[in-house]
Amino acid sequence: MTEHKHNAESQAGTPETAAEPSAPQASGDGEPARAEADIDPTAALRAEIADLKDRLMRSIAEAENLRKRAEREVRDAGQYAISKFARDILSVGDNMRRALDTVGAEARAAADATFVALLEGVELTERELLNVLERHGVKRIDPKGARFDPNLHQAMFEVPDESVPAGTVVQVVQPGYTIGERCLRPAMVGISRGGPRPAARQDGEPAAGEEATGGRIDRTA
Structure with a gap:
């Protein structure tokens, strides 16, 4: 009888013992809250302000570029419309x-x-x-005696002439014209050959005389 009572008491205490491991879970649930509390709200606010400032500066720069482009297009339209x-x-x-x-x-x-x-x-x-x-804005080009420029001149023929550097314009068949900063019509010219070789251009273009007839770069308006 006594042994049976002891077993019953042991079985009654088992649920309390089994429930004990769940106690540490309560302490684990509080860690995310503590992690959030450790974040500096001032630092987060500063980061957000920096991001917004960067976006604002980019928007301002883009708007300025669009404004300049629009002004240039309007100016070019007025200048080159004719x-x-x-x-x-x-x-x-x-x-x-x-x-x-x-x-x-x-x-x-x-x-x-x-x-x-x-x-x-x-x-x-x-x-x-x-x-x-x-x-x-339309200006006449009379390049006689000047160095051949494929952007402004069209070589029609070559003339043997050793008295001037090769590629010098020695005859103008038809004058050229510019409008603003563009070539409206290239001057048709004859250039010299056989003279001293001119120095290379600083802008990387080939030296005058290396451009054969028809070697003009077409940049007309």
Whole structure:
């Protein structure tokens, strides 16, 4: 009877013993809260401010780039809008110059007053046309004696001439024109060959004379 009672008491105490291992879990549940408490809120706020400041600076820089690009496009549109018209009107000036060149000095000296007045009128018209074009940013290129530039000149032929450096413009067949910073029409020229070799360009382009006929870089407006 006594032994049976002892066994019953032992069995009754078993649930309490089995429940004891669950006690440490309570202490483990508090560790995430302590970890969150260890984070410095000031440092987190500073990091967030730095990130927002970086984003703001990037947005400002991007907006500034867009503004400059828009201004450049508007400026170019205004400056180069007349490119096609200006290129077409150049033939008028070319024809006036050809007409004047057909009259030699002797013929002009022997001409009567009426013909001389006509020539002077054509010359005046040509000058006025060039002035109007220049007021709109179109300038004439007369490169005789200059070094050949493939960006502004188109080599039509070569002339043997050892008195000047190779690649020097010795004859202008047709003058060229620029509009703003662009080439509106390249000057058609004849260049020398056989002379001293010019020094290489500082901008990395080949020396004049190395560009054969048709070697012009097309950068027309």
